Amino acid sequence: MSGLGEPFGLPALRAWAQRHARLGADAPEAAVPWAVAYSGGADSTALLLAAQALWPGRVQAFHVHHGLQAAADGFEAHARACCARWGIALHVAHVQACHSLGESPEDAARRARYRALADMARCHGAHWVLLGQHAQDQLETLLLALSRGAGLPGLAGMPEAMQRHGVAFGRPWLALDGQALRAHLDAHAVPYITDPTNADPRYTRNRIRAQVLPALQAAFPACLDTFARSARHAAQAQTLLHEVAVQDLATVGDPPRIRALQALSHARQANVLRHWLRQGWNASPSDAQLREALRQVAVCTTRGHRLHLKLAHGYVTRDGDALRYTPTPV
The missing domain is CATH 3.40.50.620 (HUPs)
Known part of the structure; x- marks a missing residue:
């Protein structure tokens, strides 16, 4: 050569x-x-x-x-x-x-x-x-x-x-x-x-x-350089979100406790739920699914309130004071 x-x-x-x-x-x-x-x-x-x-x-x-x-x-x-x-x-x-x-x-x-x-x-x-x-x-x-x-x-x-x-x-x-x-x-x-x-x-x-x-x-x-710079900024922000999600999951528990989730801001609830689903089941819910999950978590204030909805390739349900995720059998 x-x-x-x-x-x-x-x-x-x-x-x-x-x-x-x-x-x-x-x-x-x-x-x-x-x-x-x-x-x-x-x-x-x-x-x-x-x-x-x-x-x-x-x-x-x-x-x-x-x-x-x-x-x-x-x-x-x-x-x-x-x-x-x-x-x-x-x-x-x-x-x-x-x-x-x-x-x-x-x-x-x-x-x-x-x-x-x-x-x-x-x-x-x-x-x-x-x-x-x-x-x-x-x-x-x-x-x-x-x-x-x-x-x-x-x-x-x-x-x-x-x-x-x-x-x-x-x-x-x-x-x-x-x-x-x-x-x-x-x-x-x-x-x-x-x-x-x-x-x-x-x-x-x-x-x-x-x-x-x-x-x-x-x-x-200059778009090759400027778009690449934006990608690097997004990657850094994603790294921070991952670190926050790890800390929040340690706080709310695995599986997440509903009252502990409710104590977080809406954005941190979404972030920690995405992390919980991704690390446990490689599941990525759609935006619409995640919004509905957060809405149901917000109104889950009584012991008898049921929760059951589709998220990615499975279902999230209420199990006592916590959330439970069950993947759909392939």
């Missing part, structure tokens, strides 16, 4: 590692702690080359074959050829990412991909799996969240580092310009593939990418 020049985004990757990746940096020399989720596209290609330059001989590539389109076999062949040329170990997982009734194909593919990447990380000793999302991807995520009326967790966008399925995932390039990334690869004739589904207007994210982002960047040239 010496003829490719300095890989794109190397300083940003190094800075990210200093902020987040102490585990991988401290791993034994014999280990291969870094893995890149390598689709063969431009973003993951650039990240793979930068990671190999920063940690030579300590990087492996993970490729997920989704089985959703005929071109997937060609994606895998491209990944194998490039990794062989660059001297990087490649591991491939084949998944069937078909979506169920009422489920987004994108969501189904995303879940299957993360699970496959986590399985490969555990199997091959990777301490971190790096993902190639960049500033445009973050902006698309924020616009999607706004279009859905998301709260702070959605408006915080994609985190730089997270745990999923017991494995650490990192996004070192959320502040980098994806257009500059592709221009760098093109200037150095680095091969990458373009997924034809990225131009399919049936997918909301593709419509945002093709129609909204160009207009937004033309009207507000």
Whole structure:
């Protein structure tokens, strides 16, 4: 890879590692702690080359074959050829990412991909799996969240580092310009593939990418930076809300006592109930469901007052002086 020049985004990757990746940096020399989720596209290609330059001989590539389109076999062949040329170990997982009734194909593919990447990380000793999302991807995520009326967790966008399925995932390039990334690869004739589904207007994210982002960047040239800053502010606020929820749940009890809940402000009641449901059952009630729950908690002032309502994938009921949540059997 010496003829490719300095890989794109190397300083940003190094800075990210200093902020987040102490585990991988401290791993034994014999280990291969870094893995890149390598689709063969431009973003993951650039990240793979930068990671190999920063940690030579300590990087492996993970490729997920989704089985959703005929071109997937060609994606895998491209990944194998490039990794062989660059001297990087490649591991491939084949998944069937078909979506169920009422489920987004994108969501189904995303879940299957993360699970496959986590399985490969555990199997091959990777301490971190790096993902190639960049500033445009973050902006698309924020616009999607706004279009859905998301709260702070959605408006915080994609985190730089997270745990999923017991494995650490990192996004070192959320502040980098994806257009500059592709221009760098093109200037150095680095091969990458373009997924034809990225131009399919049936997918909301593709419509945002093709129609909204160009207009937004033309009207507000600094939007990549300013939207990312707003996402960081939202993430900090969400962290504070989580800390408050942990403290409030310790006060009201688990399960929450109704009178203790009523002593909190309306906003803190909503915050602690969301936290209680999320940590116990991974349940996320709608705004309408949560508003009704708070209304019923407010009027629950007599011993005989009953409470029974739908929240997410289960029901909350009154059990003596406390709330009880029962998930609906699948």
